[in-house]
Amino acid sequence: MNTMNTAVVRAARSLTPTVTQYWLTGAQGAARLPTAVPGQHVTLRIGPRLKTLTVVAVSDDGYELAVRNRHRGGRRDVLSPRLHVGAPVAVSSPGGHFTAEHAAPFTHFLAGGVGINPILAVLTAGRLRGWRLVYVDRGEGEFPFLDRIEDLAREQGGTVEVVDTGTGGRPDWTEVVARIPEGSTVGVCGPTGMVADVRNAVARESGKRLLVTDEPAAPIVGGLPETVEVECAKCGITFRAAQHQPLLDELKRNGVAVSSSCRQGICGTCEIEVRTGRIDHRDEVLTDQEKAESGYMIACVSKAISDRLVLNV
Ligand code: FES
Numbered sequence: 001m002n003t004m005n006t007a008v009v010r011a012a013r014s015l016t017p018t019v020t021q022y023w024l025t026g027a028q029g030a031a032r033l034p035t036a037v038p039g040q041h042v043t044l045r046i047g048p049r050l051k052t053l054t055v056v057a058v059s060d061d062g063y064e065l066a067v068r069n070r071h072r073g074g075r076r077d078v079l080s081p082r083l084h085v086g087a088p089v090a091v092s093s094p095g096g097h098f099t100a101e102h103a104a105p106f107t108h109f110l111a112g113g114v115g116i117n118p119i120l121a122v123l124t125a126g127r128l129r130g131w132r133l134v135y136v137d138r139g140e141g142e143f144p145f146l147d148r149i150e151d152l153a154r155e156q157g158g159t160v161e162v163v164d165t166g167t168g169g170r171p172d173w174t175e176v177v178a179r180i181p182e183g184s185t186v187g188v189c190g191p192t193g194m195v196a197d198v199r200n201a202v203a204r205e206s207g208k209r210l211l212v213t214d215e216p217a218a219p220i221v222g223g224l225p226e227t228v229e230v231e232c233a234k235c236g237i238t239f240r241a242a243q244h245q246p247l248l249d250e251l252k253r254n255g256v257a258v259s260s261s262c263r264q265g266i267c268g269t270c271e272i273e274v275r276t277g278r279i280d281h282r283d284e285v286l287t288d289q290e291k292a293e294s295g296y297m298i299a300c301v302s303k304a305i306s307d308r309l310v311l312n313v
Contacts (some may be wrong), residue, residue: 004045004090006030010062012085018070019114019144022083024091025062033062036094037101038121041213043262045090046082052261052269054117054189054213055094056145057124063091066144068114079266098213100125104185107211109133110176110198112190113142118213119189120145123152131158134176136190138166170194177201180208187211192259192270196313199257200235212259228304232256232313233275241304248299256313258299265301272299277309 006027015021026032036042036055042063043052057064069080083089098118106129109119116135123131133153137143143162153160163171177198180186186208188198195212202210230250231238235257241250248270251258261269265283274297281291283298290296297311 004092005033007033007062007089007091009083009085009087009089012083015066015144016142017139018142019066019068020080020083021056021144022065022067023059023062024065024089027088033091034093036063037099038124039099039118040094040096041098041118041261042094043092044079044083045092046079046087051079051267054098054114054121056117056121066114066117068144096213098122098187098189098211100127102211103128103187104209104211106130107185107187108180110173110186110188110190110194111135112194113137114144115188115190115194115213116143116145116149117189119187120148120152122187123149123156123158126156128156128158131156132161133158134161134163134171136163136165136171136194138164140164140166173197174201174204177205177208182207185209185211189213190259192272193313195259196234196257203257228306229308230254230304231308231310233310234313243303246300247297247303251299251311251313258313260300263300265298268298270299271296273312275310275312276306277311278305279303280305 007024008027009022010025011023013021036058038055038057041052041054053065053067055063056066100122103122109131111119111133135143149160152158186202188195199210202208227240227242230241237254237256239254241247248258248260259269261267268285274294279294279297280303282301285298286296
């Protein structure tokens with residue numbers, strides 16, 4: 001990780017029942033936070049924990065961020081209890097390229113949950129000639145920043161399609177991508193499964209460009225069986241993964257799209273559903289019960305105990 005800067009949580013407010021908005025500023029007596037371009041990401045270190053988040057907007061003295069602090073099944077984000085007004089936070093310098101500069105003049109955006117954050121940042125820059133957005137989340141009262149997105153759509157002539165998966169089910173991303181005209185740029189940010197589906201759909205169609213937020217994972221050392229057979233049920237790819245590499249890297253190296261962020265087993269971005277196989281769980285995302293059931297794994301840190309895994313990617 002790059003140099004950390006000293007910051008403090010200046011303000012916080014609930015955006016939805018599960019998403020909180022935060023403003024970070026340089027701590028008193030410390031240097032100002034480095035300049036960020038909205039849409040870039042920063043990694044926060046609070047105590048021993050790390051979390052990577054999108055800079056939604058910048059002000060003279062800091063960053064606006066938004067965090068989903070409750071996940072599937074009501075699981076609470078490990079960092080949210082420590083993110084309160086006045087809390088000291090170490091913040092990395094910003095990085096990443098999901099910014100207005102890298103979007104196409106007309107971009108088709110696909111957002112899942114707080115995946116709206118970098119897309120809002122790009123739209124707020126006001127540099128696109130046109131855009132369409134499919135915005136997916138679950139539950140009435142969720143859809144963080146929807147009011148700002150709808151204001152921008154009115155001002156800029158954008159189009160927003162809102163899909164509540166709680167009532168309408170999950171979109172078929174292959175169909176959604178197929179409807180996007182050839183030659184278009186598809187900007188996607190959301191949960192791992194959604195981004196994987198979109199990435200696979202774009203890869204199958206020539207002439208469409210993908211703009212994503214995830215980064216390559218860093219190698220870690222360790223493992224049980226030296227290699228493991230990995231079958232990816234959704235995309236039909238099977239390969240042998242070396243256990244001294246993160247499974248996340250092995251998946252990507254073999255052409256399987258998986259989103260990632262913290263690469264530390266903290267944020268849950270790389271969570272994958274496991275159909276078959278036993279897992280040595282090394283993350284701080286899943287509950288003890290979820291780990292015992294091994295229905296999911298966190299691909300950046302966890303390992304296979306069995307010789308074969310079947311994953312729902
Ligand atoms: S990338 Fe954050 S838990 Fe794996």
